[in-house]
Amino acid sequence: MxxxxxxxxxxxxxxxxxxxxxxxxxxxxxxxxxxxxxxxxxxxxxxxxxxxxxxxxxxxxxxxxxxxxxxxxxxxxxxxxxxxxxxxxxxxxxxxxxxxxxxxxxxxxxxxxxxxxxxxxxxxxxxxxxxxxxxxxxxxLPGDPVLRSGARPGHVLAVTGPLGRSGVGLALLEGASAGGPVGGELPAAGVAHHLRPSSPLGQGPIAAAAGASAMLDVSDGLSRDAARLARASGVVLRIDGSALAPDLNWAETYLPRDLARACVLNGGEEHSLLATFPNAASVPAYWRVLGRVETVPDGANPQVFLDERPLAEAGWDHFHPAR
Amino acid sequence: MxxxxxxxxxxxxxxxxxxxxxxxxxxxxxxxxxxxxxxxxxxxxxxxxxxxxxxxxxxxxxxxxxxxxxxxxxxxxxxxxxxxxxxxxxxxxxxxxxxxxxxxxxxxxxxxxxxxxxxxxxxxxxxxxxxxxxxxxxxxLPGDPVLRSGARPGHVLAVTGPLGRSGVGLALLEGASAGGPVGGELPAAGVAHHLRPSSPLGQGPIAAAAGASAMLDVSDGLSRDAARLARASGVVLRIDGSALAPDLNWAETYLPRDLARACVLNGGEEHSLLATFPNAASVPAYWRVLGRVETVPDGANPQVFLDERPLAEAGWDHFHPAR
Missing domain, CATH: 3.30.1330.10 (PurM-like, N-terminal domain)
Structure with missing residues (x-):
């Protein structure tokens, strides 16, 4: 140059x-x-x-x-x-x-x-x-913007796009370069989303038109980004663990169960869209319901639960990259 | 952090x-x-x-x-x-x-x-x-934007704000840190514009309203930025050397004549506004006329002259920082 x-x-x-x-x-x-x-x-x-x-x-x-x-x-x-x-x-x-x-x-x-x-x-x-x-x-903006702060108790939490694909790709690349558990040729489908993530961009305006009450993209991991939405809206988000089965199953074809689970819950650079809708009927096609929005109990803080247990924030932080 | x-x-x-x-x-x-x-x-x-x-x-x-x-x-x-x-x-x-x-x-x-x-x-x-x-x-934009490409032969070239102040400040700082010609305490007024340049921001819309035909800010030096305006407009710009006397006089209170001249002609990060206007009567207050816009002679290229001599482009280039 x-x-x-x-x-x-x-x-x-x-x-x-x-x-x-x-x-x-x-x-x-x-x-x-x-x-x-x-x-x-x-x-x-x-x-x-x-x-x-x-x-x-x-x-x-x-x-x-x-x-x-x-x-x-x-x-x-x-x-x-x-x-x-x-x-x-x-x-x-x-x-x-x-x-x-x-x-x-x-x-x-x-x-x-x-x-x-x-x-x-x-x-x-x-x-x-x-x-x-x-x-x-x-x-x-075709209509009103969808902020992070509009989720209300009774609303439905949904996602469009996969969870954990980019995290799996990163784990495969890191494993391979450390001479770790992944031997031989890297599975292209496993690393593709990490190297070139896609995002269901068109679903953003579709969700807005369908009445989405809050929305963000999963850039730093489900646990961290869902917590941001919960805090901005002042609500509890409760994720149904069984709704993550397709992502976990995919991740487990490449990685041991614990690491696969960490990728799905905490993997960043995914760029799927996470949103809340007033009710199940308003969730558009190509979105799947992950859980629901609940009231914050007296004395508690806005947070995210995975089934009955609090979901720790463990996604990407620029100044503390350890996962 | x-x-x-x-x-x-x-x-x-x-x-x-x-x-x-x-x-x-x-x-x-x-x-x-x-x-x-x-x-x-x-x-x-x-x-x-x-x-x-x-x-x-x-x-x-x-x-x-x-x-x-x-x-x-x-x-x-x-x-x-x-x-x-x-x-x-x-x-x-x-x-x-x-x-x-x-x-x-x-x-x-x-x-x-x-x-x-x-x-x-x-x-x-x-x-x-x-x-x-x-x-x-x-x-x-209060009105139409002023591009770099609208200067036409017969128009007048003018500037608002100083030329060479940031360059003088840089030369003083460099001289001091090299143990060079500037001894003792650095003159605050000499380095101030380099450390915290100002820009006559309000004059941008005023020039536009006054009918400015082309405009840019002096970020990489008068010689380089004037050449960009000349090329974008397909014209010759002729700068009257005597119009630069106030800048040269100021610069020479701090630096030897050759270096002072180089600062005025080539010093970057100045952020004064350089513009052309249809005629002298349309040049607003707080602007001073620097020269005029002329036709490119047959077979020649758009360029900048200082009086009768071509002005070499010697301002800041990010990938060739030597001045």
Whole structure:
């Protein structure tokens, strides 16, 4: 990358990001202009090499797909439709130009797939060895936003998308690289969701239209994210353990039972959508009921139960990565 | 920072960022909601420790003020009024909590000063020794945006704000830390604009209303940014050397003539606004005329002249920081 100037590199990168022209003005000026009808949903999420990805596991295209979906899932979890992004790359000048171009090509492909445009961004240099990608994503709200705080006793808790797939993939990759219990070739289906998570983005606005009372995406693990929803709403969430059987069964095809269970309950970077609905009849197709919303007993705090037992928060914490 | 969980740290940081509630929803949900009347201006800019700031020169409050103004100047340079930001911190977990809290307090103060709200953000961990701050900033357009591409032959080139102040500050700091030509105590006025640049934000919309045909902010140096405007508009810009006398005189009170001249022509992080106007009568108060817009001669390229000589682009390039 040190062979090119910033402007020369941008001249190579920008054509790779061309997409649907939703915005009045794309990259190249001081700022982008996002069209909107009343309100814009905005979020941002960052990935750092060595913390959020490893170059020996993730291709530049994987990194692009993963940081994009993490952002778009946050937009969908508000009940919104993603429309555009800004992308910031902060890279060691010794980063191969090929890495940057593959990242940009991958990002462009994924953005076209989701009908999202790259409205702008920033390119900056990092200390030796450092690579960091930040996306800010924007979306349109077809109706009212769905916050985390609207769950009420009597409502139904439901999820769309799997639980624990990304965690299983990470455990398989870590096991393999530690020479651990997973021998031989890595099962592609087991690691796929970790390297390139998908998210049922279209279900966000569908849930909103169906009357979802609260919603978020599972980015730091079911136990931690469900607890956030419980606290924001001031309620108890009670998860029916039997509802997790499909996820546990899938995880146990790859991992020992205890580890499989930990992946389903605490695995992050899943980007499935977790929501509450006023009643079972309002839960849309492609969602499955996980449990119910209850009143916080006198003297107790909002929290999550798995059947009769409190579910400890054990998901991802950026500053305490031990799981 | 490693003594707190992410949620605990956020609980300390968020109250420091409280500001005008322009947005329907602030930090704490999956995404923020930005109110808008038709279109939102969006930009993003990053600062990395060791590249964009040094901890021995810049306090956490300085870093917050500097990255904020770099973003708000981009918004103003479109002719827009800044309204809100998202802020991303990517920090080594060993970063002192005090640094984070001082950064947040400084950012909150500056945001209130500019009537901008912190709508959300992200907190992530970095490899040892790394600290990085990204802001995405948003603004409202009172009228049509002012792009870089609208300068036409016959228009007048003007600037509001100084040129070279940040460059002089950097040269003084570098000279002092190299035991160089600057001895004794550093002149506070000389380094102030480098550590905490200001930007005439309000002049962005004023220039737009006055009919500015093109505009940008001087973030990478006059020679480089003027060349960008020239290329985007397909014109020649001719700067009158005598118009730079006030900047040169100020710079020469601190530095030898050659270095002073390089600071005025090439110094970055200045965040003054550079614009073209249809004629001298339309240049608003607090702007000074720097030169004029001319036709590109047949067979030549868009470029910038200083009096009769081409002005070489020598400003900041992230991947070739030598000046």
């Amino acid at each position: 040190a062979d090119l100037t910033e402007d020369e590199l941008l001249a190579e990168v920008l054509p790779l990001l061309a997409g649907p022209r939703r915005d009045r003005l794309g990259p190249g000026d001081d700022a982008a202009i996002l069209e909107s009808a009343g309100a814009i949903v905005a979020t941002t999420d960052t990935m750092v090499r060595g913390r959020d990805w490893r170059d020996d596991w993730s291709s530049p295209e994987d990194v692009a797909a993963k940081v994009l979906i993490a952002n778009l899932a946050d937009v969908a979890a508000m009940g919104a439709v993603p429309t555009s992004i800004l992308c910031t790359l902060v890279l060691d000048p010794q980063t191969p130009v090929d890495w940057v171009l593959r990242f940009a090509r991958g990002l462009g492909e994924q953005c076209r797939r989701y009908a999202v445009s790259v409205a702008g961004g920033d390119l900056s240099s990092a200390p030796a060895g450092v690579a960091m990608v930040t996306i800010a994503a924007f979306g349109e | 490693a003594d707190l969980t992410e949620d605990e740290l956020l609980a300390e940081v968020l109250p420091l960022l409280a500001g005008p509630r322009r947005d329907r929803l602030g930090p704490g949900d999956d995404a923020a909601i930005l109110e808008s009347a038709g279109a939102i201006v969006a930009t993003t800019d990053t600062m990395v420790r060791g590249r964009d700031w040094r901890d021995d020169w810049s306090s956490p409050e300085d870093v917050a003020a500097k990255v904020l103004i770099a973003n708000l100047a981009d918004v103003a340079a479109m002719g827009a009024v800044p309204t809100s930001i998202l802020c991303t911190l990517v920090l080594d977990p060993q970063t002192p909590v005090d640094w984070v809290l001082r950064f947040a307090r400084g950012l909150g103060e500056q945001c209130r000063r500019y009537a901008v709200s912190v709508a959300g953000g992200d907190l992530s961990s970095a490899p040892a020794g790394v600290a990085m701050v990204t802001i995405a900033a948003f603004g409202e």
